[in-house]
Amino acid sequence: MSYTESIALALIDWHCSTFRPPLIKQSMRSYGSLTLRGRSAIDHLPNELLSTIFMLAVEQHNHDESDPFTTSPTTISHTCHRWRQISLETGSLWTNIVLTFPTSNEQLTRTLTWLSRSKTYPLDILLDFRDPEWDWDEEETHGFCGADMEAVLRLLLPTAARWRTVELFTDTWAPIFAFLFHTRTIGTALNRLEKLHLARCNAYFAGKGQVFEPAALGQHLPLFGGAEGAAPRLREVALTGVHIDWAAPPLANLTTLELKYQAADVMPTIAHFTQILAASPNLETLAIVGRGPQFVAAHDGSAKADGAALRGTIKLERATKFTFGFVDATSAVQLLSLLDLPALSELSLEDVSASLRHQPPDDVGVLLEWLADAADGAHDTSISPPFFEDAGDSSSASTSHLPLGQLNSLALHSIYAQRLAFGRLYEECSDLRILRLCDVGDGALEALDGVGSLDTPGADVGSCLPRLETLFVRGIHQEIFARVVSSRGTALKESRFEESSINVYTEHDS
Incomplete structure (x- = not known):
C-alpha cells in the first residue's frame, strides 16, 4: 500500500471515529456569542497531498459508482473554498x-x-x-x-x-x-x-x-x-x-x-x-465472436492467392487469452485449423447461434472432438474445411497448435454436446485450474461426475481434470452441480452456482 493510500484510509478511519475536535466558544461584544469549530486534521494537510487524496477518491468512483463512500470531482469542488481551489488546479481530476x-x-x-x-x-x-x-x-x-x-x-x-x-x-x-x-x-x-x-x-x-x-x-x-x-x-x-x-x-x-x-x-x-x-x-x-474472416471459395479466381496463406498457420507467440464465439462448427474449424497459440493459458468458447436464431444451439461435439485431436496432434481429416480441397493433403495443411494441456482457465458458453465429447475435451486439459460452464448442456458437468478417464469408466474422480480448483456453473441442474462438488471434496477450493439469466434467446449483444 502506498503512502498516499495509507493517508486516505487514515482519514476515513478518522471520519468514522467518535472523536471530534472540541468546540470553542468565543464571546464577541459586537456580535454576541459565536460558536466556532477548531481546525480539523485534514485542514493541516498540504495542498499536494490533498490533491492526491482527491485523485484516489475519484479513481475509486470511476471503478464503482454504486459505492456511496466514493465521490466525483464535482462533489469535491463544491465542498468548501479550499477544496474547490485545489480541485480546479488539479487537471487530472477532470x-x-x-x-x-x-x-x-x-x-x-x-x-x-x-x-x-x-x-x-x-x-x-x-x-x-x-x-x-x-x-x-x-x-x-x-x-x-x-x-x-x-x-x-x-x-x-x-x-x-x-x-x-x-x-x-x-x-x-x-x-x-x-x-x-x-x-x-x-x-x-x-x-x-x-x-x-x-x-x-x-x-x-x-x-x-x-x-x-x-x-x-x-x-x-x-x-x-x-x-x-x-x-x-x-x-x-x-x-x-x-x-x-x-x-x-x-x-x-x-x-x-x-x-x-x-x-x-x-x-x-x-x-x-x-x-x-x-x-x-x-x-x-485475441477475441473473435460471431463471424470470422472471409475464406475464399476454391472455385473463385483469387483462391490461389489465399491458398498460400491457408497452407501455413497463424502463429501468435505471446497470445495467452483467446475468446472464440462461432455460429457453426464448420466455420469454427475453418479458423481454428490455422491458429498456432503456443502460450495459450485462457480459452473461452461460445456458440452464439442460440441467441441469433431464438432456439437452443446445435450439438457441436464434432468441434470438441476436433479440439481434442488438435491438442494431441491427431487431426480428424474427415472434417477438414472445404478450402483445403485443392491443397493436396488436407491433414498436412492444418497444422494448428492449441495446447489444451497447459490451459489454466476454460470457459464454455452455450456449448451443447454429448457427455463423451466433453470428457474427451477434459482429458486434454490436464493442468486446468478454473472451469466456467454457462448455459451449456448437462453433459458438460456430468463428464466431471465420477467418470474419470473415458477408457476406464470406474477410475477415480480426480483423474478427470485432476488439478481443478475453481468451478463456476450457471444454468445446469443444481443437483448435478451438488453431486460433482461433493464427489471432489476438498480438492475443489471454490465453487459457485447461479440460475440461468436466459429466459428467451434474443438478438441483443449481451
Whole structure:
C-alpha cells in the first residue's frame, strides 16, 4: 500500500471515529456569542497531498459508482473554498469525459467545462448513445443520428491530441460512420491514444445469411484515415459490429484485438486478417465472436492467392487469452485449423447461434472432438474445411497448435454436446485450474461426475481434470452441480452456482 493510500484510509478511519475536535466558544461584544469549530486534521494537510487524496477518491468512483463512500470531482469542488481551489488546479481530476443518450445542453456544457479544467492531461472518453427504447428501425426512429455524432465531435476533435481511451457505443451505423469519416484527418495527432472500442451493439448481423445494412453506408473507411504511423501508442482495439478498411493501418503493434458480431460480407479476408495479426507480434489477447474472416471459395479466381496463406498457420507467440464465439462448427474449424497459440493459458468458447436464431444451439461435439485431436496432434481429416480441397493433403495443411494441456482457465458458453465429447475435451486439459460452464448442456458437468478417464469408466474422480480448483456453473441442474462438488471434496477450493439469466434467446449483444 502506498503512502498516499495509507493517508486516505487514515482519514476515513478518522471520519468514522467518535472523536471530534472540541468546540470553542468565543464571546464577541459586537456580535454576541459565536460558536466556532477548531481546525480539523485534514485542514493541516498540504495542498499536494490533498490533491492526491482527491485523485484516489475519484479513481475509486470511476471503478464503482454504486459505492456511496466514493465521490466525483464535482462533489469535491463544491465542498468548501479550499477544496474547490485545489480541485480546479488539479487537471487530472477532470479527465473522464462521459456523454450518454439522450444528450442535452447540460451534458454538453459540462463536457466543455471538464475539457477546460483537464488542462493538458490525457483524456478517457466514454460515449454511450444507446437507447433502451429503440424499436430496431435503422433508418428513421433512433434519437441519435449521424448529425448528432458530428455535433459531439465538434466538441472533442480539438482535444484529439489528448485522447488516451475512446469508447463509443451506438445502436445504429450512422453515428459510427460519422465517427470514422470525421476522424480521418487526425491520425497523426493521436500520439496518446492507447485504447479504442467502437461498438454497434446489434449481434443480429453475425447470423447466417445476414449482410451489412444500410448498404448505402457500407464502404470500408480506413481507421483514422489510414495514415502511416497514426496512433503510434494504440495497443487495444475492439470493433463490435464495426468494420473498417482492413488493408489500411493503423492496426499494428497491438496487444489486444477483438472482432465481434460483424456481417460476413464486411469482415476481412483471411489474407488481410493474417496481415493484421502479423503486424502485432506482441498480441496477448485475441477475441473473435460471431463471424470470422472471409475464406475464399476454391472455385473463385483469387483462391490461389489465399491458398498460400491457408497452407501455413497463424502463429501468435505471446497470445495467452483467446475468446472464440462461432455460429457453426464448420466455420469454427475453418479458423481454428490455422491458429498456432503456443502460450495459450485462457480459452473461452461460445456458440452464439442460440441467441441469433431464438432456439437452443446445435450439438457441436464434432468441434470438441476436433479440439481434442488438435491438442494431441491427431487431426480428424474427415472434417477438414472445404478450402483445403485443392491443397493436396488436407491433414498436412492444418497444422494448428492449441495446447489444451497447459490451459489454466476454460470457459464454455452455450456449448451443447454429448457427455463423451466433453470428457474427451477434459482429458486434454490436464493442468486446468478454473472451469466456467454457462448455459451449456448437462453433459458438460456430468463428464466431471465420477467418470474419470473415458477408457476406464470406474477410475477415480480426480483423474478427470485432476488439478481443478475453481468451478463456476450457471444454468445446469443444481443437483448435478451438488453431486460433482461433493464427489471432489476438498480438492475443489471454490465453487459457485447461479440460475440461468436466459429466459428467451434474443438478438441483443449481451
